Amino acid sequence: MFTEDLSLLRGPPGRDGRDGRDGRDCDTDELEKLVAIMFNESRKSGDTSSVGGTTTGRSPLGSYDTDDLLQSFNESIGFALLRKMQTTLAKLEGIEEELDSHQSTSLKDDDDADDSQPITTVIGGSTYVRWGRTTCGNNSQLLYEGFVIGSNHAHEGGASNYQCLPLKPEYSTYSGIGSWVYGAEYETGSSMFPNAMHDHNVPCARCFAPTRSATLMIPAKRTCPPSWTKEYEGYLMAGYYTQNRAYAFECMDAEPEAIAGRSGNENGALFYFQKASCSSTGHCPPYIESAELTCVVCTK
Template sequence: MASMDGAFLLQIKPLRVPVWYAGKLESLQWEKNELVSKVASHIFLVDTLSKKINVKNIKELNDPGGNTYNRWGRTSCPNDSSTDIVYKGFAGGGPHKQPGSGTNYLCPPKDPQWGDRSVIEQLATTVDRLRRIKTHGGTTYIRWGRTTCPDVHGSDLVYNGFVGGSPHQYSGGGANYICLPTDPQWGPDTSPKYKGYVYGAEYQSHGTFWDDKKNHDVPCAVCRTPKTNVLMIPARQDCYDGWNREYHGYLMAERDSHASNKEFICVDDDPEVNVGTHADLDGALLHFQETVCGSLPCKPYIAGRELTCVVCTFGP
């Protein structure tokens, strides 16, 4: 029986692939090669198009860090693919004949926004707080006139304290306001012969909608944000596209006739006071700042209007 099986197996001929099936395999192989060629062509096209896309957009996605600066005397940014324009406007500052007012130049935008007490403050959403990413990056800013940080965009309080600066009646000393903490630490007493003085700052808001704040000392809060850029924009209440509003308020500095100059700062629209501090001791002072039409374009800038301001952040 086994020999018969062997004889039977020896008689089996190899199977031949039908001509139509071989043709089908050849056709499928050709289609496969065509698809591979098309995929390679599409990959090349995507690579070519990606190189033509503005490099700044790709960098913004991959590396949202960076910083801001003013290009004085120009209406555009340098012709460099890594630089974006945030806004353009007019160079401005305090009058040169007056010893007081601000010490720094400003770049007010072409589309100023004026204060309106009837405007409802946008509600801070809890989504930003829940979605924020805790990283070691970020930067800091000072919220002038408040003891807390805005509950938006992941800002955290570093410390709060009191606004201080050089006295308004002296021409020397520092030109900036500082945020002094509530828990100072002292070094050895050097008893210098020549020195400057740091006073507390007071609101000088007589006869305004902040009249109840007049002569009160001004609080401050130092805030850390995970965002990588901070920008104070004068004459605006809203940030430009792509930027996040931390807070908005009014531009303040020393009075124009005072001996001491101070940098312009953005004081919160809803200011607090240091309780029990309304004795009118002067020292460093905070005054509203008004526009002067003529040196600034009368359109859109309105003579005698108090300048607003907004603090904006940008980043992941």
């Protein structure tokens, strides 16, 4: 209170170390002015005895000496501080009760959660097919092992992409009406693979990279961009240019496997090495007309 006249209390540092704000260094005239202000404020609030003055018109100092006035003033300030501390303490107690209530609710929720089944959440991750192999690499997880199928190379209808079918299918109802898919074979001739794979059926593996969220197949490269993980490298393969069937480009593993017992020339879906035509691309060199294109599969 009396914020407009607090300058009356300022002075050199007081004896109690409170920066001179206890009024002990004020002279008598200043104290009389201060008590007069207190008296007027008390009279406005209806309490004419709180400072020691009366309504008789006498000087507010009355018969009080300086020490008595200082004691009365300090007591009134102390009372105001006490009320403020009580209010603050009440607020703190309310906050403490609210925190206790919140903690009890959280503990109850935790107890309820313990009775439920654990929830497994997968965040991110990426999948890819490793053509020609039955395993995955570079810390990727095998989702399933399978074999490659596609539409017949001599048919004009059907689909244009290869598929990796799992070894154990799950059927629903069926009627026998529909198109056909065929097993896929390597059509590599003398082959550049470590083992002779010509006419052998092609296996595959569908893989999951749990810590990497993107998959990229780069044709004509054997290395991945910086910060990408190399899953495998191989050769770019698809159908033959004179046949009816147009197949999607896929990256066949450089060290492929074969499905045991399936080495006959059945000519279903076929895989051929792919080469760049220098006369149409116009990028030779560095491309080479007769060289089989490489490829790499990367994740990040």
